[in-house]
Amino acid sequence: MDFAHDTKTVELTAKVQEFLDEFVIPAETVLDEQLAADPTNWATQPIVRELQAKARERGLWNLFLPGDPEVTGGAGLTNVQYAAVAEITGWSPRLAPEALNCAAPDTGNMEVLTDFGTPAQQERWLAPLLRAEIRSAFCMTEPDVASSDATNIGTLIRRDGDDYVITGRKWWSTGAMNPEAEIFIVMGKTDPDAERHRQQSMILVPRDTPGVEIVRPLTVFGYDDRDHGGHAEISFDGVRVPASNLIGAEGDGFAIAQARLGPGRIHHCMRALGMGERALALAVDRANSRHAFGRSLAEQGVIREWIAESRIQLDSLRLLVLKTAWLMDTVGNRAAMTEIQSIKIAVPRAVAAIIDRAIQLFGAAGVSDDTPLAALYAGVRTLRIADGPDEVHLNSLGRAQLRR
């Protein structure tokens, strides 16, 4: 086995690392200042635009998008190549992914439009998303039903002449508080009587369509996540859009959702490893510089154990993520399902524990916003729920093993 990255990855990660160190990490305080200046402004902050311009100049743009760059407008990286890049962006999850136009949910939405959109849909919505001129949201989860089970979804998409009419309520639509999120991909039922996995469809709903109402923002442990455009509850009340806004055919929604979530899950895991590395680096600095009871924290056995545990977890999980990425590249997402589920479960758990140990090492400073740790913890904790809770993946992974 050759564990080395190829030349392209080595060169690209060096450029991304330099960009992170030189521009992104110093910009974090600027972002905080800009967000604090107007707490009612959900739009993309000027510092993000500045970073995006610098990233584009350096060719660090749309790195998440596979396939032929001439056709897709992406960078054409394999999952293995992108894994190394995404991990670096995880060091600054509030800024780096968006600076490179590699942030969820836009990445997943761009993939859906690339793979399933019509030429007209691609021209109208994908092209400006690839240029980061607009943003988007993905509206699947609903407040009234357990939405880890997509077959529960109650939103109706009813055909009426040349239109579809959408009625329902969504929540946790990430990014939708940002007024620049001009397009929503909405999942709903076109045929509630069809076979369970053929009832749903996906449809493009422009934000400014009559009947779309942003009800309220939601918070994660008190964080409004304004740097990601927040998370919105949205009501769709008799929203009428042309039939040509349907993505794929009626009944394709479930299959498109599955296709969207495979790469999305591994991207989250790659970035989470970067979050864990940053927490560990902060912990090491703190342990070496802080003294208690006559010696540095680094000289306490228990702290050394924490540091060692974190290193072991990060290095072992990175190998599992890279193996998963390699399988996705070589045998496809479906054949890599066991590994995708494994990392989706294992990485957020481990990284939450790594950040938790770093918080403990920092004492009270660790739970404040004086360090990035509290926000990193809040972010990684949601990954045990978002894109499907741990239990759903464990259940399916266990079932697959038992059938072997």
Ligand SMILES: Cc1cc2nc3c(=O)[nH]c(=O)nc-3n(C[C@H](O)[C@H](O)[C@H](O)COP(=O)(O)OP(=O)(O)OC[C@H]3O[C@@H](n4cnc5c(N)ncnc54)[C@H](O)[C@@H]3O)c2cc1C
């Ligand atoms: C930060 C964040 C961002 C999000 N962004 C988006 C977004 O952009 N778009 C979107 O549509 N949604 C988004 N979501 C929603 C997310 O996908 C859902 O929260 C998730 O699918 C779980 O659905 P639910 O919250 O309704 O929980 P439920 O489905 O009600 O499940 C609750 C709990 O029940 C248990 N459970 C469920 N099924 C099983 C099972 N089979 N076996 C054992 N236990 C089980 C689990 O412990 C689970 O956590 C986001 C969520 C968060 C937290």
